[in-house]
Amino acid sequence: MRKDLRNTVWIGALLAGVVLAIFAAWNYAGSTSSGRMSAEVLAQGRQVYVDQCASCHGAGLEGQPDWKSPLPSGRLPAPPHDANGHTWHHPDDVLLRIVKEGTAAIVGGGYESDMAGFGDVLSDAEIRAVLAYIKSTWPERERSYQESVSQAN
DSSP: OHHHHHHHHHHHHHHHHHHHHHHHHHHHHSOOTTOOOOHHHHHHHHHHIIIIIHHHHOTTSOOSTTTTSOOTTSOOOOOOOSTTSSGGGSOHHHHHHHHHHBHHHHHOTTOOOSOBOOTTTSOHHHHHHHHHHHHHTSOHHHHHHHHHHHHHO
């Protein structure tokens, strides 16, 4: 009986170790089910944002002034990516496509935008990282809403 107990404890410890290893690998890879990202992915996303996005969307994700009013060209200024903007209203797949292909390609119908696609500049992993960084700055209400929209899509 003592040997059976040792085997049970050994198997239990082994299973717990496997579950812990899987959980650690899942977190290390980046995303968890609650949308949290690893520190490495967020740091990469922040750097991509600084290098590629901040010149139009602002260092603090604040967007351009009067972003809802058309410019003389008829195009809209760059919107904010903080909670004051509308980025959090869109599901992940739409956000990925906007960054990759540009707004006009997604909206269609002759829509014109200064937001060009970055598919030739950024990898999908870099685009996901910058989106993770942007999402990490939102309050819980906006993050939860955006996550639910993404899951429903």
